[in-house]
Amino acid sequence: xxxxxxxxxxxxxxxxxxxxxxxxxxxxxxxxxxxxxxxxxxxxxxxxxxxxxxxxxxxxxxxxxxxxxxxxxxxxxxxxxxxxxxxxxxxxxxxxxxxxxxxxxxx
Numbered sequence: 591x592x593x594x595x596x597x598x599x600x601x602x603x604x605x606x607x608x609x610x611x612x613x614x615x616x617x618x619x620x621x622x623x624x625x626x627x628x629x630x631x632x633x634x635x636x637x638x639x640x641x642x643x644x645x646x647x648x649x650x651x652x653x654x655x656x657x658x659x660x661x662x663x664x665x666x667x668x669x670x671x672x673x674x675x676x677x678x679x680x681x682x683x684x685x686x687x688x689x690x691x692x693x694x695x696x697x
Contacts, residue, residue, distance in 0.1 A: 606650050607671070611635060612643050616671060619653070623665035 591599075606612065611633060618624065618632055626644060630637045644664055647653045654667040 603650065606646060606652070607674075609643070611640070612647060613675070615640070615643060615647070616652070616666070616675075619664060619666050620672065623663050626662045626664060629664065 614633060615629060618629060626641065629644070630640050633640050644653065644655070648655055648664070648667075652666070652668050652671055653664050655662050655664045657663075
């Protein structure tokens with residue numbers, strides 16, 4: 591894989607994750623497989639919007655789905671995404687602490 595392809599793939603994944611509703615869906619699915627019929631009410635958005643987010647995440651390889659009758663069930667396919675999100679949280683925490691320390695030094 592060339593360096594440019596790698597950067598583009600990284601950017602694609604980060605762009606996919608840079609959407610609040612998608613993150614909410616991931617955290618909701620962290621608890622285990624869920625029917626789309628249960629995901630939709632939790633997100634408080636139009637079901638067609640949620641469906642598009644689910645499809646995008648499935649196509650990206652983060653989720654997998656299965657049909658059972660008329661219901662579609664989704665679950666996390668790539669749980670390492672939560673390691674990435676934990677690193678992001680750590681970075682946010684560190685930056686916030688540094689900013690707070692800088693503000694306190696001024697006073």
